[in-house]
Amino acid sequence: MMDIYEDWQLNAKLKLKETETFLKRLKKTKKGKLIDQIVNDADEKVFEKFDCLSCANCCKTISPVVTATDVRRIAKHLRIKETEVLSEYMRVDSDGDYVMNRQPCPFLEDDNECSIYDVRPKACKEYPLTQNKGFNQRPALHTLNTITCPAVFHVVERLKEKIK
Structure with a gap:
């Protein structure tokens, strides 16, 4: 595998339409368990070479x-009221969900560490969603993630090699 960081975003953008078509096609297949296994195996191989702290593009972009549970956990950790977490760090997006109110994430430190790592939101813990079941059921999300995360780009490229 080429250096995982080398030109990944340019390559991801150049292959965006191809990736979108490939992942949409996978949504229609009945090979979900096989795809999940290939993705999980690819994820393990990619993360042997990839260090999230050297990138943190997800936290930056x-x-x-x-969730409300996340807000409670963050508030307790910061020793402030939930309403303060909401007013200081969150906004409501177009879907009516709470999201961080700025990018990069207000909890991202200069060294790419997360100041609330132990209590980070569930969505952060699960990102980049390459270990979850049903990988083939979220083609639009994974397509976008190939331009956000070099690991996802390389996982999808390995998947393309295995599923023709």
């Missing part, structure tokens, strides 16, 4: 959905 996208806002996760933050």
Whole structure:
């Protein structure tokens, strides 16, 4: 595999239509369990070479959905009221969900560490969604994630090699 960071975003953008078509086609297949296994295996291989702290592009460019449970956990950790977490760090998006109110994430530190890592939102814990079941059921999300996360780009490229 080429250096995982080398030109990944340019390549992801150049292959965006191809990736979108490929992942949409996978949604219609009945090979969901096989796809999940291939993706999980690819995820393990990619993350042997990839360090999220060297990138943190997800924290710099996208806002996760933050649940009420997440807000409670963050408030307790910061020792402030939930309403303060909401007013200081959150906004309501067009879907009516709470998301971070700015990018990069207000909890992202200069060294790409998360200041609330132990209590980070569930969406952050699950990102980049390459270990979840039903990978083939979210083609639009994974297509976008290929231009946000080099690991997702390389996982999808490995998937393309295995499923022709």
